[in-house]
Amino acid sequence: MKGIMIQGTGSDVGKSLIATAFCRLFANEGLKVTPFKSQNMSNNSYVTVDGKEIGRAQGVQAEAAGMEANVWMNPILLKPRSDIQSEVVLLGEAVETFSGKDYRERFYDKGLEVIRTSLHYIKENFDVVVIEGAGSPVEINLNDRELVNMKVAELADVPVVLVADIERGGVFASIIGTLELLAMEERNRIKGLIINKFRGDIQLFQDGVNWLEENTGIPVFGVLPHIDNHQIDEEDSLSLQAEPYQRGNREIDIAVIHFPYISNYSDVEPFFYEEDVAVRFVKDPSEFGKPDAVILPDTKSTIQDLQMIKNNGFEKLLVKYVQDGGFIFGISGGYQMMGTEITDEFGGDTGIIGCNIKGLNLIPARTFFRDATETVRSNGHYHLRTSLKGNTTITGYEIHLGRTEVNAEYKSFLMLDDGKSEGYYGENGRVIGTYVHHLFHSDEWRNQWLNHIRNNKSLPSKSVVNTEELKKERYDRLANNMKEHLDWEKIKDMVNSWESEK
Structure with a gap:
């Protein structure tokens, strides 16, 4: 399968937004591209044309890719109903509510089966897949039965790019710590690093880029600036702020x-x-x-x-x-x-x-x-x-x-x-x-x-605002903004040469 997986050193480091931009960039090159996230946990959902429910982020990524969203893009959706229980939506339909423990014990094999089926569908119908992980790939207490990070990279057999959020601080420790906690075969699958949410003069971080490449042996594909007010749906309420779009004196x-x-x-x-x-x-x-x-x-x-x-x-x-x-x-x-x-x-x-x-x-x-x-x-x-x-x-x-x-x-x-x-x-x-x-x-x-x-x-009435046209413009703006700070040609080479390198 030709594709790429975006994993992160933690939650809310920008995986969803980067995956959205990658979907747009591949689509703009004439490829039939699809997003994929095996298991999503979010109460912010998206309904497909056939009335099925998937994670909102994958619906948005499908829009960016110019594709109609379907259940194969997000086969498992977990919708929290309390601090300890979530409703499981399987291939777009609610099936059962589990506690975290019951889900891990009773659902794992079924989850693997539906993920394999979904990946087979994607391989047969798309040129390239952009896969999004969840949280961190080194949650040690969960990794023996995980369904969303390195296990999925293995099933899809794609290279992984690891994203770290520099705005949080500790970016070097988060990258090195993640790599050290991965098994060797998992670490070998990581073929690139992306530093996200940088504020200020990116040239001032060049020494940091050099240090990471020298000490990990993994190329840094880019240092992405913090993008304020991108106005593209985030994955879940972690990204909601009290006043996310309060700018200036609005009437x-x-x-x-x-x-x-x-x-x-x-x-x-x-x-x-x-x-x-x-x-x-x-x-x-x-x-x-x-x-x-x-x-x-x-x-x-x-x-x-x-x-x-x-x-x-x-x-x-x-x-x-x-x-x-x-x-x-x-x-x-x-x-x-x-x-x-x-x-x-x-x-x-x-x-x-x-x-x-x-x-x-x-x-x-x-x-x-x-x-x-x-x-x-x-x-x-x-x-x-x-x-x-x-x-x-x-x-x-x-x-x-x-x-x-x-x-x-x-x-x-x-x-x-x-x-x-x-x-x-x-x-x-x-x-x-x-x-x-x-x-x-x-x-x-x-x-x-x-x-x-x-x-x-x-106040005077205003005319209709065409959001579909504005949305297309913003997908292109997001993609072009990120492309400016990425070694996009190197990323494409990695995707295209993955199988021959193994």
């Missing part, structure tokens, strides 16, 4: 409530392309301020996160905010919280059959959790009874465990193509709830919602 302030088990927060990513919009992820009521709009995002544990809202004072704050005329938009788990009551009929959310909790009482709706997650692509239009203008097609997807019953006297938000009414639309559009993810990726809908907020502030 529209959107507060996104940062639940402990926040998921699919990429729903808000398109706002980063709006020049007058600032997005803040708010963890504590003290950070709330006076936002122009609030988004309640999805969560992998609705009842636990709703209990958090009640315990830390967010509940009263949000209720008063809506009473005072604020704009609030709930998505999936956030939508469920907005109702009057939630009942966990089968214990699917909490593990407690029949668990019941009062909602925020912002909309007249009740939610009942079922025993199986529903994942489906959704298409439709604004419901005719709303005050929304135009006949804009809405395209998105649903990933949820529950069903929500809205009082029939109130307006639905959407009319889906299958004839079903969906969501809640109230207070002339100030209060909206829906199960459909990706709505704000619809440029027309996002523009209409923002213009409602702008007009409410006596």
Whole structure:
């Protein structure tokens, strides 16, 4: 198999972003390239065209590669439901919830089987694969049954590039320590080093490059600068900052409530392309301020996160905010919280059959959790009874465990193509709830919602922002920026000559 694997000295060193850039660079050279990550742990997922669920990072990397995302790109997705349990999504479908110990003991052989099958599919259908590892390849307590680093490099039989984050400090120790802890056959597979997130004059690190090459015998393929505000989806919430895109004096302030088990927060990513919009992820009521709009995002544990809202004072704050005329938009788990009551009929959310909790009482709706997650692509239009203008097609997807019953006297938000009414639309559009993810990726809908907020502030309306074109430009900008600081020809030579060198 022709390809390359990006591993790191630790988590959040930039593997996902580098893999995204590599996918774009190979694609720009006319190759049919695919991303691959055998096992991903993230609640920020991506739904394929056939309604299957994979890690968000691999969906984004597929976009950068100019490919339609599929389940073979991320065959195993772990979605944390608590500190000790994760739901296992296998080839796009949820199958079971495991503790960490049970997963290692009961799932390993099945995991290896599906990884082999996925790699076979990729070998038969693509010219080159860009594989992303996870965490560090030298987690000694886990390595006897690991499914995502050196075992995958061995199965795919590709060379490895090791990435280290210089911003954290200790970059030399992290590289040398990683190499020393690898078995000799694993160390021999590492054919290059990349130093990431450098700030300042890169020429000042040349002595460091020389030292690494002399003492490891491994070439440094590049020293990459820290890229601020790249506006490309990160893999998981490790990369979320309190105010990641608060730049300058923005006229529209959107507060996104940062639940402990926040998921699919990429729903808000398109706002980063709006020049007058600032997005803040708010963890504590003290950070709330006076936002122009609030988004309640999805969560992998609705009842636990709703209990958090009640315990830390967010509940009263949000209720008063809506009473005072604020704009609030709930998505999936956030939508469920907005109702009057939630009942966990089968214990699917909490593990407690029949668990019941009062909602925020912002909309007249009740939610009942079922025993199986529903994942489906959704298409439709604004419901005719709303005050929304135009006949804009809405395209998105649903990933949820529950069903929500809205009082029939109130307006639905959407009319889906299958004839079903969906969501809640109230207070002339100030209060909206829906199960459909990706709505704000619809440029027309996002523009209409923002213009409602702008007009409410006596600000002029703005025209539609084409995010797809901007996204393509940013993939190219990211790739070209990294290429400028990489020995790209040497990387390609390594990929092309790997089999002949063995």
